[in-house]
Every structure is written in C-alpha cells, then in structure tokens.
Amino acid sequence: MYEFEYHRPKKLADAVKLIKSKKEGKLMSGGMTLIPTMKQRLASPTDVIDLSGLGNFGVSVSKTKVTIKAGTTHAEVASNSDLKKAVPALAALAGMIGDPHVRHRGTLGGSVANADPAADYPAALLALNAKVVTDSRTIEADKFFKGLFETALRANEIIKQVSFDIPAKSAYSKMPNPASRYAMVGVFVADFGNKGVRVGVTGAKGSAYREKAMEKALSADFSAGAIAGLKIKADDMNADIHASAEYRAHLVGVMAKRAVGAAK
Amino acid sequence: MPAISMTVNGEKVCGEVEGRTLLVEFIRNNLGKTGTHVGCDTSQCGACVVHVDGKAIKSCTALAVACDGASVDTIEGLAQNGKLHPMQEAFREHHGLQCGFCTPGMIMAGIDIVKRKGKKLKEETIREELEGNICRCTGYHNIVKAIQAGAAKM
Structure with a gap:
C-alpha cells in the first residue's frame, strides 16, 4: 500500500x-x-x-418507512429486530454479505457508493424504490446506479442515509459465488400491493438493474408461475470464469422464481 | 506519523504508525504479539481475526490508526494464569488443528460466534459462521467439533 x-x-x-x-x-x-x-x-x-468517526449509524423503522444511516454495518442491518419484522428480506440480505468479520466492519453506505456489479444492496435499493440521501441532495435508486462501479454521486458527495417505504412483502434470493460470496446473480423482489411489484437484479450485468418484464407480469399475478415462461436475454450479461452470460440469464429467472416463492 | 493508543488484552499500549499501517502489522511488528497470523493478506482466510471493541474483524483489513482508542483482544489474551481458555482447550482436546496456522483466527472467530449465538451451537450454524475462516489441513470436522465443545464450556 x-x-x-x-x-x-x-x-x-x-x-x-x-x-x-x-x-x-x-x-x-x-x-x-x-x-x-x-x-x-x-x-x-x-x-x-x-467516515467512521461521524457516528452516522442506525436503523429506524416507522409504520410505513425505513431509514438506514450510511455508516450502519451489515451486521447491524442483519440483526436489527425492527427491520427483521418490517422488511425481513433486507435483514437477511445483509446477513449474506461476505463473512461475519466483514459484516462487522462493512457498511451500507460504503457498499452502495462502491456499486460493485455483484454487491447485494444495489438490487434491494432498486426493488425497494429507495432514496439515497447525500450531504447535498436526494437521489432515487433508479437514477443512482449508472454502470460498472459508477453511480450518480459527484466526486465529493457523501451518502448520509438510505430510506424507502415498507413493501407488503419482499424476498432476496442469491446464488453466491462459493469462494467470495458475492452474487453470481441475486434477485430482490418487492411487492408494493396496488403500487406494483419491483424486481432488482445484481451480479448479472455491469450494474444492478430492474427486470421490467418481470415486474409487469408479477404486478398482474404475484406467483412464480407468472414469470416461468419469461425469456431473459443474455446479450449484455456478464461472462467470466465463474459463469457464462447464458448461465447468468438463466439464474435471473431461477432466483426470481425462488424470491417470489419465499416473499413475506 | 500519527501517534495512537489502544487497549490490547487489557493493557494500555501506544505507538507511532503510518496511515497505511494495518492493525495486524501494529499488533505483530510494534507490539511483538505474533500469535495473530497473516495468511492470505487479501481479506479471505481469517487467520488475522481479532476482536475490536468486542467484535471479530480481519486485522489485515483495518488501519491501525482507525483503531485508535479501541479495545483489542488477540489470541495472547485468552489464557488466564497459565490456564487455557475453554475454546483453546477444546481445540487441543478435539484435535482442531494440524499445522496450526489458521488456529488463532479460528479460536477468535469461535468465541465471537458464542458471543452472538450463545453456548448451544448447532453444527450447521458453526459451519456457516466459519465462512470467513479458511483451514487447509483439517477439513473442518474437528474445528467444528472443537467450537461446539468449547462453546458449551464457556
């Protein structure tokens, strides 16, 4: 170094x-x-x-909304009892990041700002329609993740917190790389009732994205069967030593179906 | 160079470090406590696990200066008055090591599991919780047994 x-x-x-x-x-x-x-x-x-000296950590859950401060560690998100009740999928997601020692140190804000193409939080933020609040403005998740390790953050901008409305039900399903535990593909499904269903995918492309055809099908019928016949294109999917683009495209379908089945 | 101080195994220590000095380098080189090992140096193997303010972390992936003022526990602080910690004793009794290189990290991780999950641990829980600790000799069976037995005696 x-x-x-x-x-x-x-x-x-x-x-x-x-x-x-x-x-x-x-x-x-x-x-x-x-x-x-x-x-x-x-x-x-x-x-x-x-930024660890700012003391900017903590999870707050109201009747309709969750706010997580940027310096909150994955371990704190995973073990927060209010969040486990309100959005168990997000607490479970945090508990799947890295390993226990990494979860004691790594934070939500750091992960979101880094925007690793295989990180878990970006899929959740997209599916939960989260707002990323920085020192100077609020950015919607849809406009936040721009590409490979690229976000809408300006060079000197600092994330303060992330907030989102509590969905009726949600789940995260991930196929972890057996060595790194990063997502080969991870799919976060959030059902907001009459406001529709949102599906965030990570690990599959250069950046986390929403699988909109799935959202349409699931908004009409929230069941694994509703997306069973949906073809996911492999065109712009990642291909590396761990998985081909076609395999990743296939995994998006499998993980989405599992998430829909597990949603609560 | 920044001057830092911390409490290591209950003792006040201080020293001068560079910004880039890792916590594990400070523990090994400045304090001479070489029980904490550097295995992979890429945040994967867990041989360097120590507790900082009561939580297990990888000391090869933390800056010493960022731990200024913290309370740090290493493998050297476990035995009391010449008597092994129950988790150490369980590793001895259950042959939870062969070459021993990963052992300090395994034991510190094991104690951390007990702190978070209690003394009655299922085999499945231990295996999942050892995600961040790699052993290249034992095949993990005896490590899992040792942590289960050590946990019960803590």
Missing part, C-alpha cells in the same frame, strides 16, 4: 470540506473494498477520509 494522509472527521461538514480540499482524496467507510484495493496498489489516494 502506498502511503497517504489519514483523516477522521467527527462532523459531516468537515468531511465534505476535507474531501473537497484534497487533490486525490478517497472516502472510506468500512474499508472492506478500499483497503484491499489499496493493498494491491490499484488505488493510491493522497488522503483517506475515514
């Missing part, structure tokens, strides 16, 4: 000021991606601004 200057501001405003003032600064939350990337010298920031 190349040397850098370390900062741990206590206030969001100070973090914003710091990142704006540094030539090649990087924001760090849990560091579960950034530190390994820096160790491999794939990133060499002049300054690291550690």
